[in-house]
Amino acid sequence: MEQLSVLINGGGMVGAAAALAFAQKGAQVTLLEPKPPSVEENTDPEWDLRISSVNNSNWQWLLGLGIGEDVRHSRVFDYDRLTVTSISGTSLSFHADEAGLSKLGVMVENNALQQALWAQLRALKNVSLRTDDKLEGFDTLSRTAFLNKGEHLNYDLLLGCDGAHSKVAQAAGIDYRGWDYDQRCLLANVRVEKPIAAETWEVFRSQGPYALLPLTENQACLIDYSKRDDITALEKDKRALESHLKQTFAPHIGDFKLLKSASFALQRKHACHYVKDGSIVLLGDAAHSIHPMAGQGVNLGFADVRCLIETLEQYSQSTALVEYERTRRRENAKMMRMMDAIQFGWRDSNPIMQLATSVSLKVAGVPWVKRWLLQQAVGK
Numbered sequence: 421m422e423q424l425s426v427l428i429n430g431g432g433m434v435g436a437a438a439a440l441a442f443a444q445k446g447a448q449v450t451l452l453e454p455k456p457p458s459v460e461e462n463t464d465p466e467w468d469l470r471i472s473s474v475n476n477s478n479w480q481w482l483l484g485l486g487i488g489e490d491v492r493h494s495r496v497f498d499y500d501r502l503t504v505t506s507i508s509g510t511s512l513s514f515h516a517d518e519a520g521l522s523k524l525g526v527m528v529e530n531n532a533l534q535q536a537l538w539a540q541l542r543a544l545k546n547v548s549l550r551t552d553d554k555l556e557g558f559d560t561l562s563r564t565a566f567l568n569k570g571e572h573l574n575y576d577l578l579l580g581c582d583g584a585h586s587k588v589a590q591a592a593g594i595d596y597r598g599w600d601y602d603q604r605c606l607l608a609n610v611r612v613e614k615p616i617a618a619e620t621w622e623v624f625r626s627q628g629p630y631a632l633l634p635l636t637e638n639q640a641c642l643i644d645y646s647k648r649d650d651i652t653a654l655e656k657d658k659r660a661l662e663s664h665l666k667q668t669f670a671p672h673i674g675d676f677k678l679l680k681s682a683s684f685a686l687q688r689k690h691a692c693h694y695v696k697d698g699s700i701v702l703l704g705d706a707a708h709s710i711h712p713m714a715g716q717g718v719n720l721g722f723a724d725v726r727c728l729i730e731t732l733e734q735y736s737q738s739t740a741l742v743e744y745e746r747t748r749r750r751e752n753a754k755m756m757r758m759m760d761a762i763q764f765g766w767r768d769s770n771p772i773m774q775l776a777t778s779v780s781l782k783v784a785g786v787p788w789v790k791r792w793l794l795q796q797a798v799g800k
């Protein structure tokens with residue numbers, strides 16, 4: 421890896437983790453990011469709305485990269501239990517004990533994680549952080565990137581970690597397949613009156629699931645997936661929004677105070693190729709955007725980074741990239757299909773689908789199936 425020159429476009433959670441992982445293996449890394457995280461510590465007592473559940477396997481990997489020293493501890497919350505309830509009322513729970521672990525994963529604020537990754541990057545001599553330069557294009561034959569101020573950079577690998585509207589994918593002529601879910605995801609951070617357990621749960625309904633992610637003993641992120649127009653209408657009237665949230669969540673968690681809310685459009689996008697011309701590689705949301713209902717998006721992105729590094733350590737670059745694309749496309753497509761099966765099947769109010777769901781949850785309760793599902797939840 422010492423000889424490798426890696427240019428990364430996009431320093432969000434996936435791009436920054438990739439930069440750190442490559443740099444720690446000795447590669448020369450240049451990271452282009454127009455919106456770097458602030459160096460100042462966030463003193464806001466309330467969590468930001470953009471949070472992620474990171475599975476235990478990825479969290480241990482991130483700690484191995486050294487982020488434990490810098491991540492704001494009040495923005496990380498361990499959870500040890502996960503429960504899903506189908507539209508027919510059948511529930512399935514997983515506990516960390518069943519996997520012999522102390523936790524299934526953590527809830528972490530995206531900003532806090534990105535800040536911690538960048539703090540590590542800033543301390544490394546073999547990393548150049550470019551926040552004023554932009555990628556304009558590249559020549560794949562000579563492996564040269566052209567920046568907006570006229571500079572040319574040579575690279576061995578150009579990683580597109582620049583999110584769902586990836587400039588790298590566009591410049592490389594990589595197409596996507598996918599669709600809009602015609603749904604929005606409403607996120608609301610609340611302060612609860614009664615302490616809540618370290619449990620994340622999700623309940624399916626015909627219009628889409630609703631879920632809770634615990635942030636502290638007395639703060640939680642409530643999530644409501646519904647039709648785009650319904651969420652947009654609710655957001656126009658704060659009182660209606662609060663009363664809707666209370667109607668949905670108060671039976672589960674008692675009374676609460678709404679702190680902040682926002683909503684996000686949902687789409688499914690999968691790049692037709694992850695690799696181009698033996699040196700361009702897509703990772704994270706640049707390669708795949710999936711429905712967030714199972715909290716898998718950034719987890720798949722970290723798995724991409726881990727796989728790319730492992731294959732490069734094992735094979736020559738050209739073989740490694742073929743292997744990376746083969747492995748990660750198959751794994752990510754499998755997760756996307758699973759999300760679609762849940763999205764379109766579990767929420768169906770048709771009695772046959774309800775029966776199928778309740779049967780599938782009962783089957784999922786069979787010890788070996790449950791063990792397999794648990795492995796998926798903790799990232800194996």
Ligand SMILES: Cc1cc2nc3c(=O)[nH]c(=O)nc-3n(C[C@H](O)[C@H](O)[C@H](O)COP(=O)(O)OP(=O)(O)OC[C@H]3O[C@@H](n4cnc5c(N)ncnc54)[C@H](O)[C@@H]3O)c2cc1C
Nearest residue numbers: 430432433434472473582583587704705715716717718719
């Ligand atoms: C509501 C919601 C909830 C979610 N919850 C979870 C969860 O619980 N667990 C989970 O695993 N995932 C979750 N996700 C998904 C997760 O947020 C994404 O998968 C993750 O943010 C993708 O990270 P990324 O670094 O690949 O892309 P991004 O976060 O999109 O980062 C891309 C970076 O590239 C930069 N960039 C963009 N364009 C350019 C350019 N032209 N040049 C240079 N840089 C550029 C951007 O500034 C940004 O920093 C959720 C998503 C949503 C919408």
